[in-house]
Amino acid sequence: DAKTTQPPSMDCAEGRAANLPCNHSTISGNEYVYWYRQIHSQGPQYIIHGLKNNETNEMASLIITEDRKSSTLILPHATLRDTAVYYCIVRSPYSGGGADGLTFGKGTHLIIQP
Amino acid sequence: EAQVTQNPRYLITVTGKKLTVTCSQNMNHEYMSWYRQDPGLGLRQIYYSMNVEVTDKGDVPEGYKVSRKEKRNFPLILESPSPNQTSLYFCASSLSAGVEKLFFGSGTQLSVL
Numbered sequence: 001d002a003k004t005t006q007p008p009s010m011d012c013a014e015g016r017a018a019n020l021p022c023n024h025s026t027i028s029g030n031e032y033v034y035w036y037r038q039i040h041s042q043g044p045q046y047i048i049h050g051l052k053n054n055e056t057n058e059m060a061s062l063i064i065t066e067d068r069k070s071s072t073l074i075l076p077h078a079t080l081r082d083t084a085v086y087y088c089i090v091r092s093p094y095s096g097g098g099a100d101g102l103t104f105g106k107g108t109h110l111i112i113q114p
Numbered sequence: 115e116a117q118v119t120q121n122p123r124y125l126i127t128v129t130g131k132k133l134t135v136t137c138s139q140n141m142n143h144e145y146m147s148w149y150r151q152d153p154g155l156g157l158r159q160i161y162y163s164m165n166v167e168v169t170d171k172g173d174v175p176e177g178y179k180v181s182r183k184e185k186r187n188f189p190l191i192l193e194s195p196s197p198n199q200t201s202l203y204f205c206a207s208s209l210s211a212g213v214e215k216l217f218f219g220s221g222t223q224l225s226v227l
Contacts, residue, residue: 034215036216041202041221041223042220042221043118043204043206043218043219043220043221044157044204044216044218045218046215046216049215102157102159102216103156104156104157105156106156
């Protein structure tokens with residue numbers, strides 16, 4: 001069963017904030033929320049991660065609801081180069097089937113419109 | 115520049131001809147991993163390595179071998195490639211397994227005829 005649910009695609013105008021939602025209603029207490037993105041067949045790129053507090057770095061902000069059942073990735077001023085597939089991943093520190101526990105689903109294809 | 119380097123970027127080969135895809139990282143990372151990406155299936159882990167001389171199977175290890183003789187290198191070996199191994203392959207590394215972020219290489223597009 002998928003641990004996260006994301007919309008398959010979204011559009012956003014260049015220069016506007018892109019808000020990408022993710023539902024993870026079955027998240028457990030020690031699982032982090034990670035966001036990666038993949039620009040057309042390139043290697044996935046780490047964006048941000050968090051446990052329960054909101055986080056911000058030079059790329060994006062991550063807002064996690066108080067019950068931790070959903071989160072939103074915010075790209076504050078989207079550019080054309082932000083067009084990519086964005087993956088929301090719930091990850092425990094040490095999970096079976098591979099030490100990194102990263103399971104990439106289908107993600108959200110974000111298209112930035114000029 | 116901190117990076118994970120994979121070679122080659124593109125590779126076309128024939129069934130049964132042994133090949134190696136190289137992966138190297140310059141960040142002194144302990145953890146390295148190989149994935150394959152296929153349409154509709156997402157990224158699936160092939161093998162991983164917690165440290166030098168320590169490797170373990172991921173979700174889809176059949177038909178692949180790896181070795182970790184040095185910290186920086188983690189080659190993926192296909193002893194007898196078959197067409198169902200046609201895929202986009204990614205190598206990744208992180209400081210350690212667990213919650214550390216993964217750094218991915220640029221990928222190797224392999225076609226087995």
